[in-house]
C-alpha cells in the first residue's frame with residue numbers, strides 16, 4: 810500500500826518509513842487495507858472494532874513500500890476520581906506483519922506515536938503484555954477501573970489492565986485512585 814504524501818508527515822526510522830495520517834484523509838480502499846492488515850496480525854476480523862473508532866489517527870510503518878507495522882489513537886476522556894477529565898490519546902490496534910516481527914517496528918511506531926500525542930493530557934491503552942509497554946515508559950494503573958454510563962459508574966472486571974503514559978501536560982497523578990472512561994461500544998478499555 811502506498812500513500813499520497815500531501816497532508817502527511819513521513820519520517821525515516823531506520824528502514825521503516827513512518828507516516829501519521831488522520832482517518833479522514835484515508836480513502837475507503839486505504840482504510841480497508843489497514844483493517845485487513847490488522848485483522849491478519851490479530852487473526853480476527855477487526856472491521857467491527859474499527860467501525861467504533863471515530864476520529865482515529867493512524868501511525869503507519871512502511872517497509873519496502875508495504876505496510877509493515879501500525880498503531881492508532883482515538884480521543885477519550887479519562888477521569889481520575891472526580892477530578893476534571895483528561896483528554897486522552899487512547900491507543901489501539903498495535904500490529905506488525907508476521908513476517909516483520911521482532912525487528913523493533915512496533916517499538917518505533919510507539920515511540921513516534923508518543924511524540925505525536927504530546928498535546929494530550931494523557932495516553933492510555935489496554936496492554937497485551939505489561940512488560941512490553943513498561944520498557945517504553947508506560948505504567949500500570951493500580952487503582953480500580955470504572956466505566957461511566959448513563960446509570961452511573963460501572964466497575965470493570967478485576968483482570969482488566971490499563972496502562973498510562975505521562976505526557977508534558979499530564980497533571981500529578983495518583984495511580985492508586987479510581988480511573989474511569991466513558992462507555993463505548995465493543996471493548997470498554
Ligand SMILES: CC(C)(COP(=O)(O)OP(=O)(O)OC[C@H]1O[C@@H](n2cnc3c(N)ncnc32)[C@H](O)[C@@H]1OP(=O)(O)O)[C@@H](O)C(=O)NCCC(=O)NCCS
Nearest residue numbers: 850851903904905910911912913914915916935936937938
Ligand atoms: C505485539 C506486536 C505488535 C509486536 O510487534 P513487533 O514489531 O514484533 O515488536 P518489536 O519488534 O518492537 O518488539 C518485539 C518484542 O516484543 C515481544 N513480544 C511480541 N509479542 C509478544 C507477546 N504476545 N507477549 C509478550 N511479548 C511479546 C517480543 O518477544 C520481543 O521482545 P524482545 O525485544 O525482548 O526480543 C506483534 O507481535 C503483533 O502484531 N502481534 C499481534 C497483535 C497484538 O497482539 N497486538 C498488541 C495489542 S496491544
